[in-house]
Amino acid sequence: MQFSRFPRVRLANLPTPLEEMSNLSKALGGPRLFVKRDDSTGLGFGGNKVRKLEFLMGEALEKKADTVITTGGVQSNHARQTAAAAKRLNLKPILVLRGEKPKLHKGNLLLDTLLGAELRFVRASNSEEADQIAYEIASQIKQNGGIPYVIPTGGSVPTGCLGYVVAALEIVSQIEQKGIEIDYTVVANGSSGTQTGLTLGFKALHSGIKVIGVSVSHSKEELKHQILRLGNQTAGKLEIDTQLDEEDIVVYDEYVGPGYTVPTRECIEAIKLLARTEGLFLDPIYTGKAMAGLIDLIKKGVLKKGQNVLFIHTGGTPALFAEEEIFQDV
Ligand SMILES: Cc1ncc(COP(=O)(O)O)c(C=O)c1O
Structure with missing residues (x-):
């Protein structure tokens, strides 16, 4: 291979x-x-997502992306690892999180906050709807001259x-x-x-x-x-x-x-x-x-x-x- x-x-x-x-x-x-x-x-x-992100971020860099957008639940491990990888590579992470913003940011959400990721809490009943929102954010970024790279739920x-x-x-x-x-x-x-x-x-x-x-x-x-x-x-x-x-x-x-x-x-x-x-x-x-x-x-x-x-x-x-x-x- x-x-x-x-x-x-x-x-x-x-x-x-x-x-x-x-x-x-x-x-x-x-x-x-x-x-x-x-x-x-x-x-x-x-x-596990760090392994997937080696190839996903490779593709994002090849496409000269400046922003990476992904989705997940409020406690998404995938979103946290994506935000960390984006920061390491000097890209801006935007996390589309399904659910209400909690009063206290704990666990993964605390780490997302420390990483300085932009957090968007959305109402979406499933991952397809959340991915759809991510693509809408990406097209707004494109209109403003940015180069977004969307990683669909879980990087799968x-x-x-x-x-x-x-x-x-x-x-x-x-x-x-x-x-x-x-x-x-x-x-x-x-x-x-x-x-x-x-x-x-x-x-x-x-x-x-x-x-x-x-x-x-x-x-x-x-x-x-x-x-x-x-x-x-x-x-x-x-x-x-x-x-x-x-x-x-x-x-x-x-x-x-x-x-x-x-x-x-x-x-x-x-x-x-x-x-x-x-x-x-x-x-x-x-x-x-x-x-x-x-x-x-x-x-x-x-x-x-x-x-x-x-x-x-x-x-x-x-x-x-x-x-x-x-x-x-x-
Ligand atoms: C800790 C952990 N284990 C397993 C999985 C499942 O991996 P996959 O989405 O590739 O099935 C995830 C996905 O977010 C995860 O965060």
Whole structure:
């Protein structure tokens, strides 16, 4: 796979560590468990989006953009990482955030404020509507002579997915060096870019590693459709023959609970367990739910003793500091 023809700016500390979680494996009596520390990509408190932003910002710079606009929820990790990357590259970040402006800026929103990002709180019932608002802001900027670059929700477009195809290469090389084999990778799915890039990358490399996505918001039908489309667009961009088929795509939507951003009891339990067994912090919106899924899949015997499972820690931990109240009685 040829990545050199795509514009890319180095923003992440790579490779991120791949560590064994033996205390957690012991506590769960299940498979050997490993964690890919993409919470440690470095920039602006890190997280998975920094990998996507290397290619997205590469494209923005190639287009001579002066402003980067993206969208997300009020506690969006993606928006925070985009604002940090924009500041690093001397671009102006505008964040279109779905929801009311809260009295107190906590967690990611506090960091967005420190970064000096321009914040626009909007009423939008879904990410498509928020993206639409971002494009409207972009056309106003253009009329005033600026050069805007819009990153649609989550950076889950083929350019962003390249970051996780690269991550698949990185993981395959790390496990070869460590002399281990991985059967399954478990990852949180919000807007699908991370799962798509990993699935495509592992398949193109004939690694045999299967990816299990744990949805934090959408139904599995929606996500499977999205991954298939995005995966094949990304393969087209890379000019590789690998195509994703339905059987390559595994998504569980049973762990969403009452809704996106609402932590379930199992999510809170998973966050506690990881802190107390591995000294590792998960987040209440994405990785806590993905870990709750992994734990349940062990209980159900889908993930078994004798297998090796890699959990992708996609970051999001600043959101812990916007949710202190749910952790008071734990
Ligand atoms: C911490 C965290 N994990 C996982 C994801 C999901 O990634 P994707 O949108 O590529 O599915 C996000 C997206 O915002 C995130 O912030």
